[in-house]
Amino acid sequence: MRTEEFNYSLPESLIAQQPAKNRHDSRLMVLYYKSKKVVHSTFRDICSFLSPAHLLVVNDTKVFPARLLGRKESGGAVEILLVREVDGLRWEAMVQPSARVKEGTPVAIDGWNKQVSVEERLPGGSRLVQFPDECEPLDIAFQYGHMPLPPYIKRDVSDKEQSAFDFQRYQTIFARDAGSVAAPTASLHFTDTVLAELQERSVGIQHITLHVGPGTFKPVKTDTITDHVMDYEYYAVSQETERNINTHISNGGTVCGVGTTVVRTLEAISDESGRIHAGNGKTDLFIYPGYSFKIVRNMLTNFHLPKSTLLMLVCALAGSDFVLSAYHEAIREKYRFYSYGDAMLLLNQ
Incomplete structure (x- = not known):
């Protein structure tokens, strides 16, 4: 077929x-x-x-607000979509642009004063993301993340009112x-x-x-x-x-x-x-x-x-x-x- x-x-x-x-x-x-x-x-x-x-x-x-936006130390923008917990502070994630993010790259998450580390590639093209000690990744996502709307729904992440609306309606x-x-x-x-x-x-x-x-x-x-x-x-x-x-x-x-x-x-x-x-x-x-x-x-x-x-x-x-x-x-x-x-x-x- x-x-x-x-x-x-x-x-x-x-x-x-x-x-x-x-x-x-x-x-x-x-x-x-x-x-x-x-x-x-x-x-x-x-x-x-x-x-x-x-x-x-x-x-x-x-x-959950699985979409984390951040920047490498060089200033390059990185988007991390958390997929599922692997164990404790390590999560499987989709990273964009993955090819430009080398293993071990620290990424500062927008709004948060700490960094995560993008680690090895996993089967299927996803990456392992390591969170710092003494934090709860899911709590970080709810505090600093964005709702993972599908790509065909167009949004400006700076529109706080729309983001709050989507948080409720999606x-x-x-x-x-x-x-x-x-x-x-x-x-x-x-x-x-x-x-x-x-x-x-x-x-x-x-x-x-x-x-x-x-x-x-x-x-x-x-x-x-x-x-x-x-x-x-x-x-x-x-x-x-x-x-x-x-x-x-x-x-x-x-x-x-x-x-x-x-x-x-x-x-x-x-x-x-x-x-x-x-x-x-x-x-x-x-x-x-x-x-x-x-x-x-x-x-x-x-x-x-x-x-x-x-x-x-x-x-x-x-x-x-x-x-x-x-x-x-x-x-x-x-x-x-x-x-x-x-x-x-x-x-x-």
């Missing part, structure tokens, strides 16, 4: 630079992928498309466990109002954690999709969540994965009988057309980049022709795309 099959042309004006004024005011395209029916709605009305048979599973990871209401460098964007649309209506309609919600890494923005550069290599991401699923999801399915219910991160996690921890198993681990599961889903039958997601692994996952669930046709319809109807854009609900009907 060729990567080009998942390409489409998107006017730049439809790439959302700001979220909807109110989270639940985003538009919602509903795809009934068995009957090939498309309905246009708003996220505020998502409850009307769900029933107690649907169990929503959300990702409660929290985005975060879901479920967020509680810091560790992601990108938001699970399908959850950005939920509000307390929507949650209250879901509760009134007896639509349940369960939580899992998958810390989203920079691989979510990694383009597929291979001509054939099976040659693409996914990055590992770390997940945690509790015994309580295992019990509640398995019981719901045993009682005839169905699962709705809120976002591609949830879908990949649930599929990674499911056995062939469609039961999930709790635990902590990592997954590099790549879902593309031809994949046989074990547990997920419905999903909520945003509109994704052309030729991305995220779009391929959606096509695997609902069919490439139908999904790409819906994308073209969304473009005609001027839906807003990508992280701060509108939502799509895919239902197994």
Whole structure:
């Protein structure tokens, strides 16, 4: 299967630079992928498309301000995107411009009176970054870092008001466990109002954690999709969540994965009988057309980049022709795309 099959042309004006004024005011395209029916709605009305048979599973990871800006002693600018802790004061990070930052280079972080040291290269092109003694790297990130918005959202880091706004809005209401460098964007649309209506309609919600890494923005550069290599991401699923999801399915219910991160996690921890198993681990599961889903039958997601692994996952669930046709319809109807854009609900009907 060729990567080009998942390409489409998107006017730049439809790439959302700001979220909807109110989270639940985003538009919602509903795809009934068995009957090939498309309905246009708003996220505020998502409850009307769900029933107690649907169990929503959300990702409660929290985005942290992982983007640190600094300078070498020569004055050259350096950007460090913290990815994950290796051990204590050492973190894996993406460094730009990596080729110009030699091993052992000290970098003074903007706003902080101390330096970090950029060390050896790691597999995949990342670097090891060493923090000084007697500091907590995550605390430093929250004090001096910037939210790691995707590159297609254009920002001036000197705009403090916009930065404060993004700090709040590029975060879901479920967020509680810091560790992601990108938001699970399908959850950005939920509000307390929507949650209250879901509760009134007896639509349940369960939580899992998958810390989203920079691989979510990694383009597929291979001509054939099976040659693409996914990055590992770390997940945690509790015994309580295992019990509640398995019981719901045993009682005839169905699962709705809120976002591609949830879908990949649930599929990674499911056995062939469609039961999930709790635990902590990592997954590099790549879902593309031809994949046989074990547990997920419905999903909520945003509109994704052309030729991305995220779009391929959606096509695997609902069919490439139908999904790409819906994308073209969304473009005609001027839906807003990508992280701060509108939502799509895919239902197994």
